[in-house]
Structures are given as C-alpha cells and as structure tokens.
Amino acid sequence: MSGTYLGMPAFPEAAHDAVRNPTLRRNLRHATHTIRDKRARAVAELEDWAGLRAAAKAIKDRTLRHLDHYLVRLEQAVTAAGGTVHWAADAAEANRIVTALVKATGESEVVKVKSMATQETGLNEALEAEGIRAYETDLAELIVQLGDDRPTHILVPAIHRNRGEIRDIFAERMGRWGRPAPDGLTDRPADLAEAARLHLREKFLRAKVGVSGANFMVAETGTLVVVESEGNGRMCLTLPETLISVVGIEKVVPTWRDLEVFLQVLPRSSTAERMNPYTSMWTGTTDGDGPRAFHLVLLDNGRSDTLADEVGRQALRCIRCSACLNVCPVYERAGGHAYGSVYPGPIGAILTPQLRGTGSGLDASLPYASSLCGACYEVCPVAIDIPEVLVHLRERVVQGGEATRNGVRVRLRPAKGHAAERAAMRAARWALDHPAALRAGQRLAARTRRLHPRRLPGPGRAWSDTRDLPEVPAESFRDWWQRTRGGEAR
C-alpha cells in the first residue's frame, strides 16, 4: 500500500491525538450520529431489508469463491465492448500502468473522481513524480488535497474540517492549483460549493484524461458502475477522451441483475438516501458518446492474500458504504487518521492488516482498535462479521499461524509469552480508557449481538474478557514492537 502512512504510530498513540482535538471530535460526533440516524430511517423504509442483505452477502460470496472465473469473464466482456483490460499485482504496478497510459496521451494532467483504490496505491504521488498533475474533483477530496491533508472518512473524507477551516483552505490554496477562490469568500456552504464549482469547471472542460475507481463491475456484461452525488464523477467519466478506471478485483459482481440488490442497499447504507443523485454505468466505449478509449486496471495489491484466509475473506465483500464507521464508538473518538490507512473504522481494522500484513506496529495494533460491540456487523449491508475477523486477526498477532503474503504461504511466528499479552493490553487500553466509548459499545451489544464472539485462546485470552482487566504495563505498544519486532517472520 501507499508509502504515505509509513512511520505512523500505532493506533493507540495516534488515537490519543485525535481525542485531544475537540474540534475534530465534535465534527466527527455530529457527522456519525446524524448519518447513522438517517440511515436507520432509510433502511426501515424497506420491509425486505433482511432479504436484500442476505442476497448481497450471498452474491458476494458466490463471486469470491469463483473470483478467477468472474474476472476472466469480465475481461472478455470489457474487451468485447471496446475497452482494454490491464492487471496489476501490486500498487507499484498499477501506478506504472496508469502513468504509462497517461504519458501515451501526451497529457500532463488528469481529473480524478474519488477513488479509494488509487488512494490505496498512492497514485497521485506516483503521477506527480512523473510530472503529471492529478486533480481531485470530489468536493471533500478537493478540500483534503488543497489542505495537504488525509481523508478521515470513507463517505465524507473532509468531515473533520468545519466551514471556517474550509474557507481558509480555499482562500489560501485554490490559486496555487488553478482558478483562485472569489474575493471575499464567506464560509456559507453554498458559497464554498460555488467556489469549488468554478475552480473545477475549468479543469473539467479542458481535461483529456479522466481517472476513476468503480463501485461495481458486472462480469456478465462488462459494465462498470460509479455511484456519486455531485456530478464530478459524471464529468470525469464522460468529458475526457481517455478514461482509466482502477478497480480492486473484489468489486466484480456476476450479473446485470445483481445490481438490483446493490443499488438498493448501497445508497441507503451510505448516504441514507433512497438513491444517490447520480449513478453512471458504462460498458466499454460508445461511439460518439463519452471517452474514445477506456482502460480498466484490475488491482490485486493484497486482495488475493486476503482471499486466501477463509475467515478474513469476508472482508472482501465490503462495498465501502461506511455504515460501520458511523456506529463505531471507537471510530467516533479516535477519528479516521488514527487507522493509518485509506480504510478507517471497523472495516479498516480488518482490511488493512490483511492487505498489508501485520508486520508493522500500526498494522498489528489495528485488530485491537475495537470494543467488539458488534454494532458494525449489525449495520453492514453485506453482513461482514467484523468482530469475528478482529478476533481471528488478534489470534494471529499473538499466536502466529499461517498467512499468505504476496501469494506465498508463510508461517508467522507467535509473539512470545508475556510480551504478547502486554501488547494486547496496551493496544486495547485506548478503547477501554474511554468509558463513554466502551459503554456505548456495551449498550449496543446488549441489544444487538452476543457480547463475546468467542474467547481468545492463549495469551490473548485476558483481552477477550473486557471486564476483568489486569494492570496495563508502562511500556508502550509501539516501543514493544520496536524492541521485539512483534516476533513476526518478515
């Protein structure tokens, strides 16, 4: 994954900073509570929600169990419709492919619609190094990019910023990237949106190359689907002459009909709307409408390693709706930055250590960034049992075991004796230090799910009983990792 996060402190240390920042906490709390209440209402509108959720899960399971088949099928369909398919085993390869494709057009700038896959690969930095400027066009991503910042939320990446901060970023920075903000810009959201509209429209109207991700790819037909609100997606997908989509291999669904499930569960779980303002679907290229050249880059980058783990595999069902973030008491206090990855919150806590492995202190601490309350599982539209995967990954951190890294089966050594227990305690301490977070978790748990998915064997056992905590040792988790390297074979 991207080098952006190298050197991040482990979750508990990073979370500490967030907890001390009252603006950040207020913004996050407001956002998560507002969205989660709206979501509950949007979901309650559909009496067949349970059936949709079961179908969404089953479709993704079918896809994952036969992923090779569907990828080949997708490749055929996209190619037959006039597109070109590329395969990237890792981030560096994906970036090389995209860079070469952009260079072949002779252009030195691209417009981008928010794409987690390209954030994961660090594409913007890779393009920059080759003299190509990538403009983020989602309003929130623009705020993040201009502010030299990182996203904190999957759906609303700049939610940690309030309107005053956004005004200042626009007034100060827009001019360096293109059309400056209008004089006397106020902090009214409508004025800020207007400033973004004017600033970005210049770029859309002259752009020759667009870069996107996709929410879904239909194997049967070769159709790609992008779901969005602002219209920047439509701009990037239809105005340029060349479109390059970088998409994780897990985003495929078998049939056209399957979209009837996902187009119902995604908007309601995500923005709590019956339907998001814009959905674009395209199949290869169309004469006279939209880009003349379409390239699809299929990205592995740790996904096949994740697939190899029979318990952890379910994380690949994720459709990035962000519902699990909004109900997570730990995310609410810690903020998205603490997870040290483009994937924050509960899904980040299980996806990141699988995509990247648990070789760093940060990644090893992520499975502990949870109170195991189960609220994330309850809201997940594809029914990912996040607590189950968390416990499984904790087991792996403290006990070692089989894992796949870069396609190779490796045996991770267990962390030794007391050190392992202390590591677990230290990493868990953060959540437990914050009684409000823990209480919220327990309250939800009583209503929603069995409290303890299962007890950890061996040194992790003490952790699994949240009410019987031993003293937490003075040595920080990070220091412990640096001293022992976590006992993991590298």
Added chain:
Amino acid sequence: MGGGGPAGGSRDRVLARVRRALADVPRGERPSDVPVERSYLRTHGRRTAEETVALLAENLADYRAVVHRTTEDGVRDLLMVLLARRGSRSVLVPPSLPPHWLAAADPTRVHDRAACTTRQLDAADSVVTGCALAIAETGTIVLDGGPEQGRRRITLVPDHHICVVRVPDQVVASVPQALERLDPRRPLTWISGPSATSDIELDRVEGVHGPRTLEVVLLETDRDGETDREGEPGGDGGDEDDHDRGGRDGPPYADG
C-alpha cells in the same frame, strides 16, 4: 489483455494467486452451486399505475427536483413558461426531441454536434430531454442516450435540466423493474434530484458540478398513443426473464 509484456505476466500471476487462495473451494463446485436466495421483494407495496406516478412525483420532490404535470396539449406552453421563467436564452436539444414540445419557446436551440466543444455546451442555459424510464420508489429518472436524450454530456454541463417523463408508460415501480428494462450496452445515467453535496458539515447544498436545477415534467399520454422508441435496433426488449445481455459476441453466461 494488458498489451502483452509484463501486463500479460501479471494477468497470469494474479489469476494464479486467486486460484491458489481458493484451495478450500471444492474442485467440482460451480458458481451456481453457491446459493443466492432472492427472497427480497420485486416492488415495495401494491399501487395502481396512477399511484405509482404520484409516488414518483413525491419522491422526486423530496429530493428537490421541481415536478410539473401536463398533457400533450399543455406541454408546449409549459416548457415555454419554464424556460422563460428561468430567463434562458439558449437551450440544448437532443437529436430527436419531438419538435412540438419546444414549438412555443423563444430560446435559441443548440444542437450537440461532435464538433461542439465542452465550452460551447457550457454557454447553454438549459437542456430539455426525454428519458428512458423513471423509478417511482426512489424518485429516479434514467437516461440511456436514446435519440430523445442525446449524449451524456448535454444533461451534465448546463445548469438547468428539464426532463420529460411520459406517464404512466415510462414509469416503473422499483429498481429491479428498471434494470429489467434497461440495456447495459447503452451508457446509462441515473439521476435522483439535482447535483448535491453534503461534504461541508453535512449541510446539503445543491449543484456542485451537475445541473443545480432539475425540473421533471410528467407528461400524461393516452394509452393508445403508446410511445415506443421508434423501433431502434438494440433497444430494450423488456422481456422480464431476458438476461441475455452478455458480451456482444458470446452466449449469455448462465449464472442461476
């Protein structure tokens, strides 16, 4: 097809990794052996055609589209009023918009030609189109690039979009019904209300990049004046069980 060379190598490498990762899947298992229970509903609630149209109007308005209702006799004057009220001097029109719709309107009609630059489109005040269908339960209109809708860019760049929906013929109840009727080989744009963002403190603001104003005209058609899309090749078959939409040159993939 990564153009040969290293990309070809990665294709095989990724597929091999995926296959190895799935060692636990029994060799003889077919995708269709993994059950997908479709016990969810095809539509939510029972409604008459008229009630379905009313629901569409309600849900469109809920997402801040401006909804109007008219008949074949009234559409001319209504469109004239809507464009005049907006002060539009130029209006983009797709290739086969029924000419009588805009017969009374003053603005200059701009036709989207291949040679048109996006800047020229940007100068148009409004766009008037038909649609492929509309979905009542979600308040969504769907465009598929048909001759009454034109290319995707014409409904994107101008700030004001008037979309005419023939009711009840073009209205379906639900997302599943919509997908049945649409052809994935066409470029599809689903629109639910005007462009919007909630990125600034979750305050909803209309129109960041797409049209800031969406007006939907529900046009009542006589049942016998059935408005089929003039027998276009490759148009939607509308056959409920027809999922034969695989690649352009292969058999459909039977996937249960």
